[in-house]
Amino acid sequence: MREGAPTGELTAPANSVPPGLAERVRAGERAALARALTLVESLPLEGASSGARVPPDLAPLLAGRVRAHVVGVTGAPGAGKSTLVGRLAVHLRERGRRVGVLAVDPSSPFSGGALLGDRVRMAVPVADPGLFVRSVASRGHQGGLALAVFRMVRVMAAAGMETVLVETVGAGQNDVGVLGVADTVVLVLNPATGDEIQALKAGIVEIGDVMVVNKADLPGADETYRAVTSALDIASSPDPGWRVPVVRVSALQDRGLDLLIEALERHRIHLSSGPAGLRRRRIQAEWELRAALLAAVERRLVAPLTASGRWAHLVDRLASGELSADEAAEAVLGSLNP
Amino acid sequence: MREGAPTGELTAPANSVPPGLAERVRAGERAALARALTLVESLPLEGASSGARVPPDLAPLLAGRVRAHVVGVTGAPGAGKSTLVGRLAVHLRERGRRVGVLAVDPSSPFSGGALLGDRVRMAVPVADPGLFVRSVASRGHQGGLALAVFRMVRVMAAAGMETVLVETVGAGQNDVGVLGVADTVVLVLNPATGDEIQALKAGIVEIGDVMVVNKADLPGADETYRAVTSALDIASSPDPGWRVPVVRVSALQDRGLDLLIEALERHRIHLSSGPAGLRRRRIQAEWELRAALLAAVERRLVAPLTASGRWAHLVDRLASGELSADEAAEAVLGSLNP
Known part of the structure; x- marks a missing residue:
């Protein structure tokens, strides 16, 4: 527990999670809320380029x-x-x-x-x-x-x-x-x-x-x-x-x-x-799952291919008419290493 | 080549591809065009529920x-x-x-x-x-x-x-x-x-x-x-x-x-x-690849899980707060059988 930690650490690099952030959000600290929002807003995007997942310190805020x-x-x-x-x-x-x-x-x-x-x-x-x-x-x-x-x-x-x-x-x-x-x-x-x-x-x-x-x-x-x-x-x-x-x-x-x-x-x-209410919660859960699945596809499939240059190569072959979109998509799915 | 085939076969079941359809579309036959549009419009959706891919007879219309x-x-x-x-x-x-x-x-x-x-x-x-x-x-x-x-x-x-x-x-x-x-x-x-x-x-x-x-x-x-x-x-x-x-x-x-x-x-x-023009074609190709990738995810990941009831189970566990969306998404990705 770091409830009394100096707020100065909230200005640390944008992608690091200050210790105890989740507890401080739950306690209603405005600066902690602002920081947590910035972190979770950038997560899907950062995940796409860096392969990062949700930091364990933030995970408790995102479930339940x-x-x-x-x-x-x-x-x-x-x-x-x-x-x-x-x-x-x-x-x-x-x-x-x-x-x-x-x-x-x-x-x-x-x-x-x-x-x-x-x-x-x-x-x-x-x-x-x-x-x-x-x-x-x-x-x-x-x-x-x-x-x-x-x-x-x-x-x-x-x-x-x-x-x-x-x-x-x-x-x-x-x-x-x-x-x-x-x-x-x-x-x-x-x-x-x-x-x-x-x-x-x-x-x-x-x-x-x-x-x-x-x-x-x-x-x-x-x-x-x-x-x-x-x-x-x-x-x-x-x-x-x-x-x-x-x-x-x-x-x-x-x-x-x-x-x-x-x-x-x-x-x-x-x-x-x-x-x-139950029906609505199921609809929301299905939307959230699809959204998380898209982000996971981006992180686990698109990001590694982009990093290796294979994504651009597939796009070029599709643009030139050498591959169909379905063939390119199958090549992407086939690259998944579970 | 079946250019002279009776148009009656165009009223066959919606998901079957009449022989020679691609050639007839290319020859400018209106009925063939109408049928091909219906087929390709329903493909992503049908694929999602049946696991079907693009029928080989249609593929020539969808590349290049x-x-x-x-x-x-x-x-x-x-x-x-x-x-x-x-x-x-x-x-x-x-x-x-x-x-x-x-x-x-x-x-x-x-x-x-x-x-x-x-x-x-x-x-x-x-x-x-x-x-x-x-x-x-x-x-x-x-x-x-x-x-x-x-x-x-x-x-x-x-x-x-x-x-x-x-x-x-x-x-x-x-x-x-x-x-x-x-x-x-x-x-x-x-x-x-x-x-x-x-x-x-x-x-x-x-x-x-x-x-x-x-x-x-x-x-x-x-x-x-x-x-x-x-x-x-x-x-x-x-x-x-x-x-x-x-x-x-x-x-x-x-x-x-x-x-x-x-x-x-x-x-x-x-x-x-x-x-x-080249830049635009690359942008279009990237959009098309992402669209095809989404459809492939739907077909290869979501559809089989939906058929087995596991998708609904994951949604329920997410709705009840038992799983986070990211955990559920990882479970979906992990089910892929390349």
């Missing part, structure tokens, strides 16, 4: 049941996700909950430092010890982004965060990968017009566990609300026991957040009682 | 250099990608080019049969033998979507299509996977307002090889055009030899398509002369 309520907030760019997440965090804090925020959105002011950032940051009390905001770079993870997010959520939960808000861009189907981590998915929509309303009416919309029509003070919000409601009527629900609520919110004007938090709380209770 | 100009068209939902792709196809046909269209967009009228579909379909002459439109289901590919798209593009090129337009939703970074197949990426933007303009000005925008401001007749188009242009000024270009053009288009009013086609043609020529 996640105790936090993990809420994924998704929607197209410009839907106002960041402002909503900022407001949600403030309201949850007012209710006394410890809140972690992970922004996995390249256009998020949390991660991108965009022009909108100041406005949102002002809304979030920076010195609050019950709030921890962290961005996740969405590039350069070599397919390890989903795993990095899983691990960062686990670390936040281990540090005592009761709710972890994960902000992602979710317009593409593939992004759902990151949302495999969430207990509750909030889909944020804007007041829509024309084509978008038609698409909504035709049921072509991702379905969250909770739907938010944001910017509810703008024209078109009521029509959008009705279109979403009718889209839900024709959509087949993956969870028949849960009626997806549609909540009108204006994050910027701080309206509707109470209703949203109530909806989140109802979904949390829904998951904690009955078969839906 | 792709001769078509592959144009990826991406942008957020509602950007008007489908209408633009429909118009592009018509204008390319007027220039005598044989055109294939692959719609990998869940909200595309090409793939979804949405309410907007009729309008777009009217713009595309259905009986034109030089045009082939095909949708790709974006769900249910178990990670094999990117590979399915690569293969479908290869089949279209083998059937003599000179330009293949691939329509995808690309707001999320992860969707770029599908765009790894493209020679030229067209990013479609709408006239933006408020937050979106701020994001553009801050340079937070995906960069295509060609940028389109669609619906250029609507208010805000000029401001968006300027914001995109200045975003390009601060973005770091992955291809210093190519100055990304910004083209104002109104697909619905059929305006600006000539300029867009000219920009596409200039990019094609740029790739065919000089190092940029």
Whole structure:
């Protein structure tokens, strides 16, 4: 146990794990949490280039049941996700909950430092010890982004965060990968017009566990609300026991957040009682396993071949038409030395 | 050679390959092309459940250099990608080019049969033998979507299509996977307002090889055009030899398509002369290899474990907190029998 160790060692080289880090994260030390998040974020990527696995000192933070309520907030760019997440965090804090925020959105002011950032940051009390905001770079993870997010959520939960808000861009189907981590998915929509309303009416919309029509003070919000409601009527629900609520919110004007938090709380209770929670945990576990498997393939197969130059050679032969992609893939799999 | 074989055999069970199919695709037979596309689309998925590989009869269609100009068209939902792709196809046909269209967009009228579909379909002459439109289901590919798209593009090129337009939703970074197949990426933007303009000005925008401001007749188009242009000024270009053009288009009013086609043609020529083309082919080959590797992992590792029930057992142990994701992933890799 090194709980009293000087915090100076937290500035040691980025890839070394200070002794006792896991215990200090569990004790709620902010500097330790920040360091652990940096370490687990870089793990899949480092693993890919160095062959490294999870350091044993960190492993205890990355296993076991996640105790936090993990809420994924998704929607197209410009839907106002960041402002909503900022407001949600403030309201949850007012209710006394410890809140972690992970922004996995390249256009998020949390991660991108965009022009909108100041406005949102002002809304979030920076010195609050019950709030921890962290961005996740969405590039350069070599397919390890989903795993990095899983691990960062686990670390936040281990540090005592009761709710972890994960902000992602979710317009593409593939992004759902990151949302495999969430207990509750909030889909944020804007007041829509024309084509978008038609698409909504035709049921072509991702379905969250909770739907938010944001910017509810703008024209078109009521029509959008009705279109979403009718889209839900024709959509087949993956969870028949849960009626997806549609909540009108204006994050910027701080309206509707109470209703949203109530909806989140109802979904949390829904998951904690009955078969839906078990089903969700299995889905999350399957996502996490696939994410870990991709990282392991990268570490055990791609990294050694890259180091030896064989990967580039296979790519060149594929580019020149000498090999098919399937032949090259079989050659990669065949190189595995268990 | 079975070129004269009755087309009746094309209605044989979906997973069997009629004799001589590859030759018939190469000869430009539409029914053969349709059948081959269905076969290669379902391959990654079928492989995952049955352990099957590419049938030898299809393999010749899936290797070698792709001769078509592959144009990826991406942008957020509602950007008007489908209408633009429909118009592009018509204008390319007027220039005598044989055109294939692959719609990998869940909200595309090409793939979804949405309410907007009729309008777009009217713009595309259905009986034109030089045009082939095909949708790709974006769900249910178990990670094999990117590979399915690569293969479908290869089949279209083998059937003599000179330009293949691939329509995808690309707001999320992860969707770029599908765009790894493209020679030229067209990013479609709408006239933006408020937050979106701020994001553009801050340079937070995906960069295509060609940028389109669609619906250029609507208010805000000029401001968006300027914001995109200045975003390009601060973005770091992955291809210093190519100055990304910004083209104002109104697909619905059929305006600006000539300029867009000219920009596409200039990019094609740029790739065919000089190092940029080789670099692009290597990037495409690396994407295709990763996609094929994922499918091979699914087929050789996940499928056998799923069949034996061990996969579900690992998922359950991960869900209950008994195993970490990394331990479960190592167990999966360790099961490989080369």
